[in-house]
Amino acid sequence: MTRSLQWRFLLILAILIGAAIFLYPTFVKELPTWWPKFFPQDKIHLGLDLQGGMHLTFEVEADKAVESSAERMKNDLGNNLKKENIFYTYLERVQGDKLEVVLLNPDVKAKFDSYLKEQYPLLKEATSQQEGDRVKVLLEMDPRQIAEIKKSAVDQALETIRNRVDQFGVAEPDISRQGENMILIQLPGIKDPERAKDLIGKTAILEFKLVDEEYDVGRALAGNIPFGDVILYQRVEDPKTGAVHKVPYVIKDKILMTGDVLKDARIKLDQNNRPYVGLSFHPAGARLFEQITTENVGKRLAIILDNNIYSAPVIRQPISGGEAIIEGRFSMEEARDLAIVLRAGSLPAPIKILEERTVGPSLGQDSINKGIKATIIGGLLVIIAMILYYRMAGFVANIALILNIVLLLAALAALRGTLTLPGIAGIALTVGMAVDANVLIYERLREEMRVGKPPGAALAAAYTRAFLTIMDSNVTTVIAALVLLQFGTGPIKGFAITLSIGLAASMFTAIVVTRFIFDFVLNNFRVKRWSV
C-alpha cells in the first residue's frame, strides 16, 4: 500500500471502530461492567412517537400571578393605612393589577403620598383627581416589578411541576421552559396520561375557610348571598352508580389558613382500609391551626382545594400538634395524587393546556416495526438495483450504503439525537439520496471511460468533477434541514437530524470510502477497465 492509501485505511478503520463503540450499547441487552468506565453507554434515544408517551405544552397564566400579587398588596396596604391613620373611603383592585384608593381629603393625600414613597417605592401613582373633598388615586406597579413577578411565576411553576412529576414517578421526564411563559413536558412511556395531566395541571391552592351555617343554602342559591360569603361546591360520587353530583355550601370568604403552612402530606389508611390524606404543619402553622380550632369549636371548617370543597368536618375540640386530615371518598390513586400536589406545593398561577400529543406504547411499537421493515426492504431493493446497474462498482456503492446507515445510527447515538418515526423515514430517504453521490461519480466514470481515458485517470477525473457537484447539491438540502431543525417539533426535528447526518455520512462514504476501495484495487490489480 502506498502512504496515502495507508492513511486513508487507518482513518476509515478509526471511524468504523468509533461507530461500533457508540452503537454497541444500543444493540446488546447488558453491557459488560467495565464498559461504562471507558466508553459511552447512551443508547439511541427513541422519540415519544416510537416508544409511546405524552408531550404537553402548558401556558402559565402569569397575568394571574401579577393580579394575585396586587391583591396581596391591596390587603397589606389597607391594613397599614388604617394603622397610620391615613383615612380612605374606598380601596379596590381594578383593571387586573391596579389599585384604586379614594382618600378622605387633600390633606390626607399629602400624608398618603409621603407614606407611599417611603414604604411602597414600587407602587406608582398613575392618575389622581379630586372629586369634591375626596381624592381618587390610581396606583400601578412598576413595570419592572411586573416583569419580575411574571418571570418568577414561570420559574416557580417549572419547579413545582418538576417536583410533582418526580414524585409521580416517570422515567426520564423532560421538563423545560419554552418561550416566555410556556412549559414543555415530555413524559415517555406514561401509562395513565389522563391522571398525569390532572396532576400537573392542578393549581393546588389549599385554603381553610369556615362554613356559614347560619345562612340557608337555598336562599343563597336563589341569589341572596350575604356580604362576605361565597357558594362553593363539594363533588360527591355515588359509590354504587358512579354518578357525580355537586353539593353546595355557603362559605365565609375569609381565608383562615392556606397551604403555605404545610410541612408534609401523606396518604394513610383508616381502619376500613379506605385512603385519606394526612397533613402536618410547620410550627407556625401548627400554632395558627390550634388558634383557629380553639376559636371555632362546634363550627364546620371547610378544606378547599382550587375552590372545590374536599371536606367540611365539624371542629369538636381545639387541635394542637399540627396535624389534620383530608377525607373524601378517594380511590388510592386519587389520594396519592392529592398528597403529591399538596407536598409539591401550589402553582403561583393557573396553567392552561395548549397542546397535547399522546402516543400509546402499542402504536409506537407498530410504527417501529413497520418503519424498520419498510426501510430494510427499500434498502434491499436499492442494493439489488445498484448491482444490476453498476456491476462491481455497484457492489462497492453498496458497501458505502450500508456503512452510511451504520454511521448514521452511530452519530445519532453519539449526538444523543432522538430517533422518531419521520426520522426513520429520513433514514430511508437518505438511502435513496445517498445513492445519488455514487450515481454522480459512476455516471462520470462511464463518461470518462467513453472518452478513452485509462482507468487511473478516469477515476481521478470522475471523483474530482463529481465532488463539487455533490458538495453543492448537498449544501442546499442541509439548508432545508437546518431550517426544519430550528422550528420543528419533536418528530420533525428527528427527521431533520437524520437527514443532515445522513447527508454528511453519505459524502464521507461516497467520496472517501469508495475512492479508497477503487484506489486499492487500482494499486494491487491490473485494471484494464472499470466494471461500472
Next chain:
Amino acid sequence: MFEIIKPGTKIDFMKRKWIAFLFSGIVMLVGIASLILHGGPNYGIDFAGGTLVQVKFSQPVAIDAIREALQDGGLTGGSVQGFEAEGKGEYLIRLQASSTDLEGLSSAIRGALAKRFDEKSFEIRRVEMVGPKVGKDLRTKGILATIFAMIGMLIYVSFRFDFRFAVGAVVAVAHDVIVTIGVLSLLNIEFSILILAALLTIVGYSINDTIVVYDRIRENTPKMRREPFEKMLNVTVNETLSRTILTGMSTLMVLVILFFMGGGVIHDFTFTLIVGIIFGTYSSVYIASATVLVWENTFPKKKR
C-alpha cells in the same frame, strides 16, 4: 453495461419548453383553483387547532356507531374515519377546536365510547390536541420556515453560480411546491406539520437536482463558448439525464415501499414526498434550464 438512458441522447428539451410551461401552468392552475374552491389548504389540527384521537377496537365496529356514541356524549361536529385499511377496527376521531375547553375533550371521548362499547374492547392509541393559539403560531412559523429555506438556498445558488441560475432554481422549486400543494388540495389530504416537513424536503431535493444540471452547465460553458446558449443547455440536460432519472427512481423506490409498508402515521407524508419528487425530477429537466434560457433571451447578459 446496463443503461436506462443510452449515452449521446439528443432530445431537444429547449424546443419543447413552451409545451412544458403550458403543462406546468395548467397543473398549477388546477391546483390553485382547487385551493381557492376549498378555501385554502385543508389544515390539520397542527395548524387549525383541534383534537384527534386514534382508537383501536378489538373487533371492527360501524363508523356510524362511533358517531352516534359521540353524539350521545354531547360531542358534535366531529368526524370519524377508518385508519389505514377499512375493517381493521382502527379509527380516527377528529373534533374541532371551537370548544374552548380542550382539556377534558380526550377524556370526554373516552367516556362517550365507554358508554356505548365495552371499555375493554377499545384502546386509545393516540391523542393529539392543539390549542388554536399554538396552531396559529405553528402556521406562521411554517410559512417563515419555507421562506427562509428558499432564501437560504437562493443566496447559496447565486453565490455559487449566477443570478439567472438562481431565478431558474426558484421558479423550478416554487413550481414543485405549488404543484404538490395543489395535488394535496385536490385529494383533500390534511395539511399537517409532517406535510410541511415533506414540502421542505422537496424544496431541498428539487434544488439538489437542479444544481447538478447547473454544475454541468458551468463546466460546459467554456467548452462550448462558440455554440449558441440554447444548444449548450440542451447538451447539458441530456448529459445529466441518466443521473437525474436514476437518482429519482432509486429515491422513489424507497418511498413507494415506505408508502405501502411504513404504516398509516406517515402515509400522507410519504405520498407528498412521492408527488414532490416526481415533479421535482420533471422540473429540473424541463423547467429549470428552460427558465434560464428565457431569462437570458429577455435580459441578455453582455459577456458570456
